[in-house]
Amino acid sequence: MKIALIGYGKMGKAIEAAALAKNQKLGKTLYEIALKIDIDNRDTLTLEELAQVDVAIEFTSPSTAIRNINWCFEAGVPIVVGTTGWTEKLEEIRQYATTNHKSFLFAPNYSIGVNIFFEMNRRLASIMNQYEDYDIDMLEVHHTEKKDSPSGTALHAALDILKRMGRKSDWVNQATDEKDILPIISERVPNVPGTHVVRYFSEIDDIELKHTAHNRKGFALGALLAAEWLLDKKGAYSMEDVLGFNKD
Numbered sequence: 001m002k003i004a005l006i007g008y009g010k011m012g013k014a015i016e017a018a019a020l021a022k023n024q025k026l027g028k029t030l031y032e033i034a035l036k037i038d039i040d041n042r043d044t045l046t047l048e049e050l051a052q053v054d055v056a057i058e059f060t061s062p063s064t065a066i067r068n069i070n071w072c073f074e075a076g077v078p079i080v081v082g083t084t085g086w087t088e089k090l091e092e093i094r095q096y097a098t099t100n101h102k103s104f105l106f107a108p109n110y111s112i113g114v115n116i117f118f119e120m121n122r123r124l125a126s127i128m129n130q131y132e133d134y135d136i137d138m139l140e141v142h143h144t145e146k147k148d149s150p151s152g153t154a155l156h157a158a159l160d161i162l163k164r165m166g167r168k169s170d171w172v173n174q175a176t177d178e179k180d181i182l183p184i185i186s187e188r189v190p191n192v193p194g195t196h197v198v199r200y201f202s203e204i205d206d207i208e209l210k211h212t213a214h215n216r217k218g219f220a221l222g223a224l225l226a227a228e229w230l231l232d233k234k235g236a237y238s239m240e241d242v243l244g245f246n247k248d
């Protein structure tokens with residue numbers, strides 16, 4: 001599988017390392033990193049060069065993701081997107097991909113563990129909707145270079161809660177006393193790959209759902225899995241589709 005890495009930063013490099021480790025384990029070349037595209041060579045690459053790969057994996061920045069997605073659509077290359085912080089345009093891109101038979105997959109978090117956390121979060125929110133003595137808050141902690149806040153992962157989990165929780169109408173990225181608002185607290189601490197906590201608390205007890213990433217390997221392996229899965233699909237997908245979870 002010929003891969004174009006669009007964005008060769010922390011995640012691009014982690015995906016390359018995971019791909020090479022997988023090849024070594026299998027004793028054959030399953031993944032070939034055919035193109036490494038970063039800010040310094042992005043504009044010198046032609047559409048024809050990009051079209052040579054089987055799939056692109058995009059981890060850049062909120063301001064560049066959409067241009068890269070459209071570039072892959074134009075080249076007819078399936079694209080797996082990990083960049084967060086641009087998702088006000090997600091629905092538009094998903095609709096375009098579906099209508100025009102493009103291959104597009106976005107996940108705010110590719111780690112299998114986080115996707116299990118999402119699944120448990122949806123189930124817990126449906127249960128806790130009936131127990132009005134509990135209030136809810138969320139915490140996310142990331143490294144200090146992270147550009148978006150709250151994290152795409154926290155936002156995804158928050159929207160899943162809001163869908164299921166009658167007593168919350170919206171989220172806010174700070175502490176709040178407003179009873180119908182779900183607070184998401186963001187902390188930035190050097191070298192933290194990503195920690196997320198959903199907490200239900202009452203006078204009697206607390207229930208916490210927590211995911212702690214120890215490194216970037218989980219995101220990288222999940223993105224490679226998603227890329228392989230997407231190869232023969234047309235339309236817009238998410239990691240829930242890859243893993244067979246029900247997101248509704």
Ligand SMILES: NC(=O)c1ccc[n+]([C@@H]2O[C@H](COP(=O)([O-])OP(=O)(O)OC[C@H]3O[C@@H](n4cnc5c(N)ncnc54)[C@H](O)[C@@H]3O)[C@@H](O)[C@H]2O)c1
Nearest residue numbers: 007008009010011038039060064082083084108109110219
């Ligand atoms: N979905 C997930 O599982 C997941 C996991 C980790 C990080 N992320 C997100 O992925 C994104 C990248 O994270 P990172 O930690 O690798 O960041 P990073 O800053 O280490 O790397 C981003 C790279 O993209 C390059 N870049 C910028 N503009 C570009 C362009 N137009 N074309 C090509 N390359 C360009 C930069 O030069 C840099 O090397 C962020 O939005 C982050 O929040 C998502």
